[in-house]
Amino acid sequence: MNSRAIAKTRRREVAPEAAGRPARLLEWYDRHRRRLPWRPPAGECADPYSVWLSEIMLQQTGVKTVGPYFEKFLARWPDIAALGSASLDEVLRMWAGLGYYSRARNLHACAVKVLRDHGGAFPDTEQGLQSLPGIGPYTAAAISAIAFGRRTMPVDGNIERVVSRLFAVEEPLPQAKPLIQQLAATLLGANEMEARGGGEESRVGDENSRAGDSAQALMDLGSSICTPKKPACALCPLNDDCAARVRGDQESFPRKAPKKAGALRRGAAFVVLRGDRLLVRTRPEKGLLGGMTEVPGSDWRAAQDDKTALKQAPELKGIARWHRKAGVVTHVFTHFPLELAVYTAHAPARARAPAGMRWVPVATLDDEALPNVMRKVIAHGLGDRSPHADRNHRGGARSGVRS
DNA sequence: TATCCGTGGTA
DNA sequence: TTACCAAGGAT
Incomplete structure (x- = not known):
């Protein structure tokens, strides 16, 4: 039995509801996806530059705050070549007020490096992306899935919350990160080529999936329905088999170790x-x-x-x-x-x-x-x-x- | 691994 | 008011 046959067999062994999660998630996304400045119309792949720029700005920063900055940057520097030719000082001035200023320095350094070392085109693999300044595991996976259609699941704070509730993960963060990453990946839909019967050229873990949509669906879900407080479970497409909801203590997830405050x-x-x-x-x-x-x-x-x-x-x-x-x-x-x-x-x-x-x-x-x-x-x-x-x-x- | 990095929104 | 949270990364 080859690996694909094994994967299919395993998929049939999971509970029917759980197996339906990726599809239900995407159906919900197709109806309720937010319209955001960096999102192209449904069905179109966003360009890597826009995805990258928005992902850097969105690190620990709200969608509402980022909006105007994203528009301003895109108008001033429409592509990687423009941004890479700008001075660091000008980038910092445009970034002022957005916070976490090392992001702006890394943004500029990244643009310069993509121009110099990659001919102005972003690498299309997670490993290649992670070698760039300001791009860590999350951002590499996000760009990889959203801009290049790679079958990978970026895990941000929203997805940590949704997944920890869906599976009632008792282990506290940040220790639970590897487990949550693994569980989150089960919400990826099947590779489309493979689902159609696939050709020899289709490989699990490669492109042709809606991984970017699956990830953004979880983020939208986390920000609008599976919120930190008073989640609107009645509206959730995954409420049928949410372990935390069954127990009735959704708000207690994700478990977290308490943090200490700094001195004045x-x-x-x-x-x-x-x-x-x-x-x-x-x-x-x-x-x-x-x-x-x-x-x-x-x-x-x-x-x-x-x-x-x-x-x-x-x-x-x-x-x-x-x-x-x-x-x-x-x-x-x-x-x-x-x-x-x-x-x-x-x-x-x-x-x-x-x-x-x-x-x-x-x-x-x-x-x-x-x-x-x-x-x-x-x-x-x-x-x-x-x-x-x-x-x-x-x-x-x-x-x-x-x- | 834990700490350091801003700012704005929310209940 | 306070505390927590937000599409995390670098060291």
Whole structure:
């Protein structure tokens, strides 16, 4: 018996409902798939560049947030050659506000590498894709399935949740990842060539499947029906044989090990004006907010007081009169909360910028690669009078200012 | 393996 | 308000 015959035999041995899952999933997807900027009309394969760009932006970032950035990037750089020819600085400026800035650096590095090493065409295998900057196991599988039709199942946070519920996976994340990956793969439809009887050229694990649709179906399902809280199980195409639903504790999946919170860090930031120009510098390439623009300031340490922080401005010694703005700017990063005291000062008309710093017109701050925490600092330092004030101002602590 | 990377939405 | 979550990757 050859391997294909064995695979078919095994498929018949599974329970009828379970065997029907891939088909039910795709039928649901064909009726309810979301229309998204990076998705072509049903039945068409998306181009690898669009798939790649959207997948990088969507890493740990919501669909709604990504939309405008994707459109903006695609309009500015319609293909890999255009993006690979752009400067890293311009890419970072366009990325500003989207977060996880190493993604932008890797995006640019990846475009350059695809042009230089692959003649401008993305590799069409998972292994080849994973060798590129910013592309890990998930993204390689996603591009492979969605853009190239390879029969593979990318597993993201949505799919982890759907699958852990469907099979009532008791093992907590992240230990359960390999098991969930294996279970998720059972939701892939049969290779179409094989399902039709196939020719010798059809191989399991190769193209001609709707793997991309199966994966996106699970993602849509996870985001609209199998939600973290109060899942709408009545609308789910897989509700018949969902193990967690049978038990009635859907929301308790996926199991997760508790995580600890980071300690509060404090520091000072200096908003120095020379006429209508602001003193800024560029952060180091690596690490937190790498390569982004900031105003000078102290480092950020646990439980640091203002006076200690103020002493960390030796470059700014020439400035005589500091004014300490009331309140502090607050910001919460993934792994620690931050409080920044803001000091303002005015420099003489012809004052030179200290080494490594530069004066930029306040009017063109939108062109800088400014992370949100710096937008908050500048808005606070300027007294919220500029058009660059915190765009999320709704009052309360989330406005970024607290007394 | 655990930690480090932003930001916005949600209940 | 707080805590969690979101189409993860690099080290």
